[in-house]
Amino acid sequence: MKKTNKWLMVSALFTSLVFAGCSSQPSASEGSGGSTAAGGDKKIVIGFSQVTSESPFYTALVDGAKAEAAKQGAELVVMDAQNDIEKQNADVQDLITKGIDVLILNPTNPTAVVPALTAAKQANIQVVTVDRPTEEKVAAFVGRDNKEMGRIAGKQAVALLGGEGKATGKVIELQGDAGGKVMMDRHDGFHEIVSKEPGVKIVEGPYSDYIRSKAVKAFQDLLQANPDVNLVYAHNDDMALGALQVLEQANMLDKVKIVGIDGLSEAVKAIIDGKYSATVFNDPIKLGSIVVDTALKVAKGEQVPEYVDGGTGLIDASNAKDVYNEKDVFAQMK
Structure with missing residues (x-):
C-alpha cells in the first residue's frame, strides 16, 4: 500500500511538470515570439x-x-x-x-x-x-518612377497651355521637401518637358513638405506676386488642393488649371466637378x-528585384469617373 501511494505521488509530480512545461510555451496571440495560426512557424x-x-x-x-x-x-x-x-x-x-x-x-x-x-x-x-x-x-x-511622373504632369501642362510647340503662360510650382529625392525627380521630370516650351515661364514656390496648410500659406503669397498665373503644378495633390482653396477664394478657378500627383480621391472628385485638371496616379x-x-x-x-515598380498613369476628365469611389481615400485604377 505504501509502495502504491509512493508511485501515485511520483506520477502526479511528473504530470504536473509536463503541464507546467506546456503552459510556458507562448501562444500565437502573444506577439512577435508567437507562432502563426497556419503551422507553427515563427511570426515574422x-x-x-x-x-x-x-x-x-x-x-x-x-x-x-x-x-x-x-x-x-x-x-x-x-x-x-x-x-x-x-x-x-x-x-x-x-x-x-x-x-x-x-x-x-x-x-x-x-x-x-x-x-x-x-x-x-x-x-x-x-x-x-x-x-x-x-x-x-x-x-x-x-x-514608382517619380521623374516619369513629373514628365507625365509636364506633358499634361503643355497640352493645357496650348500644346507642344505652342504652349504659353505662367506656371507656379509647389514643391515638396527640400533635398528630397521624390521632390527632385518630380521637379526635374516636369522641367525636362516644360522647359522645351519657350513661351512658358515656371515660378518655383517654396518647399511646402507635401502638406496642404503649408501650401495654402505659400500659394497666397505666390498668387499675390503672380496674379497672371495660368497653371499650378504641385508635387502632390494635397498641396494642389491647397492652391485650389486659395484660387476658389479669389474667384480665379476658371482662369487657372491645376495639375497634381498621387490620385487623391478629393482631387479626382474635383476633376469630375471641373475644378481640377489632372493628377498623376500614385496609389x-x-x-x-x-x-x-x-x-x-x-x-x-x-x-526579389532591386527595384519593384508600382506603376503609374494619368487621371483626367476622360477617366476620373471610372477610378473614383467616394469611400476610398485614393483612386483605384483598373
Whole structure:
C-alpha cells in the first residue's frame, strides 16, 4: 500500500511538470515570439519607419501595409519619424531593439539616414525602402518612377497651355521637401518637358513638405506676386488642393488649371466637378501592400528585384469617373 501511494505521488509530480512545461510555451496571440495560426512557424516581425503621418498619402501607405501584413500573418510595428531625420535614426535603433526580422524604411533624407542603415546592417537585418530610395544599397526599393511622373504632369501642362510647340503662360510650382529625392525627380521630370516650351515661364514656390496648410500659406503669397498665373503644378495633390482653396477664394478657378500627383480621391472628385485638371496616379495602398509582400520575401530569403515598380498613369476628365469611389481615400485604377 505504501509502495502504491509512493508511485501515485511520483506520477502526479511528473504530470504536473509536463503541464507546467506546456503552459510556458507562448501562444500565437502573444506577439512577435508567437507562432502563426497556419503551422507553427515563427511570426515574422516587420519594422516600418515612416517619414511622416501628416500627409494622407503616407497614412494610406501605412494602412495598405497593415492590411497586407495581417493578410499574411505577419506583425507590423510602425514608427513615425515626423519628418525628423534624427528621430528616424533613433526610431530604427528602437525597432532593432524590439527584435524585428526585416525593416521597411521610408527615408526622411536619402543620405542622412546612413546611421539607421548601418545599425540594421550590424544587426543583420535586411532593409527594403519604399516611396523614397536611399543612396546606399538595400535589399530592394519599392516605389514608382517619380521623374516619369513629373514628365507625365509636364506633358499634361503643355497640352493645357496650348500644346507642344505652342504652349504659353505662367506656371507656379509647389514643391515638396527640400533635398528630397521624390521632390527632385518630380521637379526635374516636369522641367525636362516644360522647359522645351519657350513661351512658358515656371515660378518655383517654396518647399511646402507635401502638406496642404503649408501650401495654402505659400500659394497666397505666390498668387499675390503672380496674379497672371495660368497653371499650378504641385508635387502632390494635397498641396494642389491647397492652391485650389486659395484660387476658389479669389474667384480665379476658371482662369487657372491645376495639375497634381498621387490620385487623391478629393482631387479626382474635383476633376469630375471641373475644378481640377489632372493628377498623376500614385496609389499608396497598393504600394503599402507591395512593400510588405516584398519585405516578407526578403525575410524568408527569397530573391526579389532591386527595384519593384508600382506603376503609374494619368487621371483626367476622360477617366476620373471610372477610378473614383467616394469611400476610398485614393483612386483605384483598373
